[in-house]
Amino acid sequence: MRYFETRKARIEIIPMIDIMLFLLVFFAMMTLRMIPTTGQVSKLPTSTTASVIPAPKLLLEIRAGGQFFAEGQQVVPEQISALVRSRDAAKLAVTIAGGEDASLQQVMSVIDAVRIGGATQIGLAARQTAR
Numbered sequence: 001m002r003y004f005e006t007r008k009a010r011i012e013i014i015p016m017i018d019i020m021l022f023l024l025v026f027f028a029m030m031t032l033r034m035i036p037t038t039g040q041v042s043k044l045p046t047s048t049t050a051s052v053i054p055a056p057k058l059l060l061e062i063r064a065g066g067q068f069f070a071e072g073q074q075v076v077p078e079q080i081s082a083l084v085r086s087r088d089a090a091k092l093a094v095t096i097a098g099g100e101d102a103s104l105q106q107v108m109s110v111i112d113a114v115r116i117g118g119a120t121q122i123g124l125a126a127r128q129t130a131r
Helices: 013-034 077-086 104-117
Strands: 058-063 067-070 073-075 093-098 121-124
Touching: 058 077, 058 104, 067 077, 073 077, 077 104, 093 104, 104 121
Parallel strands: 058 093, 093 121
Antiparallel strands: 058 067, 067 073
């Protein structure tokens, strides 16, 4: 008759804790992905061949009027070179973001400053357009 005895139901708490921790990590990671990197540029140029690159270790912005910004502070090309030199330039990934009104000369002066600083991994930010 032992087979027909009713057992008291138990709620297993360990699997529930595992699921809750997984959800906590999942939402934390998704929240971090939704926070944009620092920057004010809203009208990036478009390109049909734009590809996703890893997050930059240094983001340089070219704003209206030819102003250069690095880490939220206005800088000049000499300061950009010094900033790149102060970091490990061989491993530093630099992304240059400029609005649609940024001139090619402004972009080239930032690239020159970065190269003078010693960095070689330079990317240009762009929005992907539909093909």
